[in-house]
Amino acid sequence: MTRIIIRYCFIALICIIPITMHAAKSPEPVQQVTTFDTFELPEWFKVSFLDLSEDNLEAAESNKHLVVFFWQDFCAYCKDTIEKNLTQQSIREMFDQHFDVVALNIWGSKEVFGLDGETTTEKEIARALEVQFTPTIIFFDSNGKPVLRLNGYVSPAEMEVALTYVHTERYQSQTIFEYLAANKPRSVNASLNSQPFIQGGANLDVAGQPKAILFEQTNCPDCDLFHRCVLSLNAVRNRFKPFYTVQIDMWSKAPVITPSGNTTTSRDFARDLQIKYAPSLVLLDTQDNEIIRVESQLRSFHTEAVLEYVAQGVYQHEPNFQRYIEERGDIIRSKGEQGKTISTRDICPELYK
Secondary structure, eight states: OHHHHHHHHHHHHHHHSOOHHHHHHOOSOOOOOOTTOOOOOOTTSOOOOSBHHHHHHHHHHTTOEEEEEEEOTTOHHHHHIIIIITTBHHHHHHHHHHEEEEEEETTOOOEEEOTTSOEEEHHHHHHHTTOOSSSEEEEEOTTSOEEEEEESOOOHHHHHHHHHHHHTTGGGTOOHHHHHHHSOOOOOOSSOOOOTTBOSSOBOOOOSSOEEEEEEOSSOHHHHHHIIIIITSHHHHHHTTTSEEEEEETTOOOEEEOTTSOEEEHHHHHHHTTOOSBSEEEEEOTTOOEEEEEOSOOOHHHHHHHHHHHHTTGGGTOOOHHHHHHHHHHHHHHTTOTTSSOOHHHHOGGGGO
């Protein structure tokens, strides 16, 4: 418990304490780089003319907060933030609903109009805001005042707490210390969850069965939620029986044998399939054609339905999954079978509040 409290205090400190004493010794931002840590900024970041005062006004008019994401090339922690945090559905949805994100390169020379309307450059505004680490993520209120900053990489669970603190405007009544004490991040698994229907290894060169590929990652609250509230149910597990199911850590370098028999890494396989979120479920038919993928948090009813849709070959005569969902629901209600089996609502009622 003591170790946990110390960690929360440390996170709070790096979020709110100015770092001018470090800046005096090291006037330029510091980041160890390698030639291997290449990444791309998310396409959903705001397309900005780099007029931050205008960006902040537009954010406020949309009842959002402006976020400035400071980055640099070959930044391992920027890469982790983009690939491991911003690919989690709950975090992405929170950004979509409550924030406008503008990216600035700490070494960039692009002209920027600051929040005060004055002309500057990317690197000059980074220096003015005492950015010492990448990524540094600064959240602003409608008046252009910084209300929270994240210096360096934080876990997905910690990021969710920070996002909630800002978008609910708790900064008006609570310090980050007080908020963290009352809203500890959810505990998460440092390893992938297991299920009895998941095959050992990652050999997809298997004939005769449809395939279910679970793309996940460690330290993933959404993955933990999917396993606890959906995949633990017998009704769901039974519908995985027709499938050859494998689990892929989307950032691992562990070997994978693809359906075509080629050997690659888990990370490259996920990239080739353009996996964007954790967890994601990809379903293939017996000919290894992708039929459908799930990139959002489903509950038990929809998860059962999507598995039936492929395993029973429904997709062959009904190409619209949503239409099948409606028909399936009507049949279940007409037979009076609703509520006869344990569902997500029974074991995780908090998801329906």
